[in-house]
Amino acid sequence: MEKKQYLECAIIINTHGVHGDVKLESLCDSPEVLASLERVFVCEGGKYREIEVKHASIFKQFVLATLEGVDDMDKAAAMKGTTLYASRDDFELGEGDYFIADLLGLPVIDNKDGRLYGKIKDVINRGASDIYVVSTPSGERMMPVVDEFVKRVDLESGVYVETIPGLLTDD
Numbered sequence: 001m002e003k004k005q006y007l008e009c010a011i012i013i014n015t016h017g018v019h020g021d022v023k024l025e026s027l028c029d030s031p032e033v034l035a036s037l038e039r040v041f042v043c044e045g046g047k048y049r050e051i052e053v054k055h056a057s058i059f060k061q062f063v064l065a066t067l068e069g070v071d072d073m074d075k076a077a078a079m080k081g082t083t084l085y086a087s088r089d090d091f092e093l094g095e096g097d098y099f100i101a102d103l104l105g106l107p108v109i110d111n112k113d114g115r116l117y118g119k120i121k122d123v124i125n126r127g128a129s130d131i132y133v134v135s136t137p138s139g140e141r142m143m144p145v146v147d148e149f150v151k152r153v154d155l156e157s158g159v160y161v162e163t164i165p166g167l168l169t170d171d
Helices: 031-035 073-078
Strands: 006-016 021-026 039-044 047-059 062-067 083-087 107-110 116-125 130-136 139-144 150-154 158-161
Touching: 006 039, 006 062, 006 073, 021 031, 031 047, 031 062, 116 139
Parallel strands: 107 158
Antiparallel strands: 006 021, 006 083, 021 062, 039 047, 039 083, 047 062, 107 116, 116 130, 130 139, 150 158
């Protein structure tokens, strides 16, 4: 599966102040990760244009940023709702870390007998652990991403799991 070079990292949700700063909702693991980026990209007509991040700081769960070329409130307001992207080359992943975009569509396979349960449709991060949303023949199922269930992730072949009855099947 071909990996996307540019990954969604933020959405401009509002202006901040009168000098063109923007308020960003982070789509990264944390606002700190987003605030550490030195550049972001916007997609225009299928092409990605680089924008330098001149300054970024964390405010509550958001990031306040000064972007190159956005130097007044009107320009900042015009960008409200814009999705920003980051190059995968701008991140250093630790062992066992993955981009969500690389997990989407991977098959979910029984670690013991090779049974195919379905494919990862989404990854939700709302608490102590991520949750995989798995499309199965009987509908969408949710599975916590914990060592008890997820035994191995192979970005080429799939996510290998050991489940309990009823988690990913009706039986």
